[in-house]
Amino acid sequence: MNPKLFLKFVSISFQKQVTYRFDCFVGIVNGFLYVFIFTSLWKALYSQFDTTVHNGFTLTAIITYAVLVMAVKISFTMDDSIIYGKVMDGSIAMELIRPTSIFFMNLAENVGHSLFHIMARTVPIVIISIFIFDISIPFEPVRLLAFLFSFLAGYVLISMLNFTAGLLAFWFVEIFPFMLFKYALFTFFAGGIVPIDFFPEFLKPLVNILPFQYMLYFPTVILTGRIPLTEVHSIIIAQLMWILIMGVICSLMWSAGKKKLVIQGG
């Protein structure tokens, strides 16, 4: 897919988001509410103990994590119903008749979506949080660069997860409940609620064989400084490996699903 076309679709999707202004305002309030709830919870929890460090997190560190993981998660906002919506109403037919890749078209649409959410929600929420909460982010240019890479890799991974999950619509007509389940699974195992360091021992092997931690947790802890710069490259390599694996799963599912496709309504 050529880059010009990709950018065109990013911009269309972005413009579509801009039209929903009220949605955007509610989104900021909603996002900030989450940040507020989680930081309050951590403060309350930490005040119950005499020790100041838990699982390697000081209160400042855990609050920084809570704010940033929410910021990353909001930046990753995408419409995971795009593909299955199109399969369900048959409009996917109109995309299949074009010489373009369905995955990249979908990615472009998601990027437009996310760019808007970064601008309209992530940035204001981070700025407000910096003033209200006690946050510490190490300022190292190399670290920021590494974060950017890891962030983008995480983004591609989430796109692939959503795409693959959406493809289940080829087999099952209604997959909304499954998408809810996927979202819960992702939010928890990616460290969206509690950092993975707080997980009980028995869950850790499971976390390590799932790709979710590479979507939110690692990009976030690279930024907070929890990961030493010397270890950053191994995380990015692991992310790239997962992109490869997910890519294979994606295309296998796509070619198997195509045979199952039924275009509803004419």
Added chain:
Amino acid sequence: MQEDNIAIEVKDLKKEFKVSSSGKGILGKLQALFHRRHKVITAVDAINFKIKRGEFVGYVGENGAGKSTTIKMLTGILVPTSGSAEVNGIVPYKNRKKNAAKIGVVFGQRTQLWWDLPVCESFDLLRVIFRVSRFDFNRQMEKLEKALGLKPLLEMPVRKLSLGQRMRCDLAASLIHNPPVLFLDEPTIGLDVLAKENIRNFLSEINREEGTTIILTTHDMNDIEQLCKRLIILEEGRIMFDGETEFLKQKFVHEKVIEVEFHEVGCVIQGIPGVTVVREQGCKKWLTLDNDNSGIGEVIGTIASQYKIKDISVKEPSVESIIRNIYDNRIRLSTP
């Protein structure tokens, strides 16, 4: 390998759908939760045909005959269960993108334009998608604008277009890259007479001037009579006629229909050899004559001498009535 002048070649093409049927009532539905009954429906049943470059082919059949399913396999949307198909020498379900670059598609019930964008922006996006140079694009657009009267529509968002306007835009959209093969799935559905006429004129023009191969599915037999030299009739997934539209007309033209209006209701016509009453309505009766049993003049003479008649006329069967008869199994066809 394909000969150069063949645009589409279809061999034993078959598509089956698995349909799960749940039982009736609460009990049946609950049962279906654990045990599904599957039914296999054959939408397209091992069909064969070849279409040469520049042909204008009507692809007709009743609802559910498998027309759209065939088109969807040829455009790379659906993967056939078995058999093969080639369009421009490309296998559509294996090389979807490559195939898509060389065909134009219009599905009358859907649009490929972007709902919220002005028409001209949709066209511009398609220009980028199909990698058409700005020069070629401008030249093609100028032609399409004139032929389809698009000028006043270009700035309008697609959602505000009427059905006829949208269809003209969709047609233009499918031709931006000047494809050698055009698939039209019910492009005149729901349009008024004038809009249909405009679209027909345009289609016959591009078929004539650009040599575009066109495959048209429609329920409107006027489309077929005016446009398609060749006709493929499908029934329950099988081809039951493939030949010239003119041939079909010729073959059944001797089966003339006589429309008689009597003075009174309830005249019984009997004793005239080779004559059958096919339809009655009030004082009117429609009669058909069997193969040359008796001359048409003779029959009319007999009727006129035996009954009081108000009006009498002889009609040639239209393609529509021929096809209706084929659907109703009143005519048996052998594929020539």
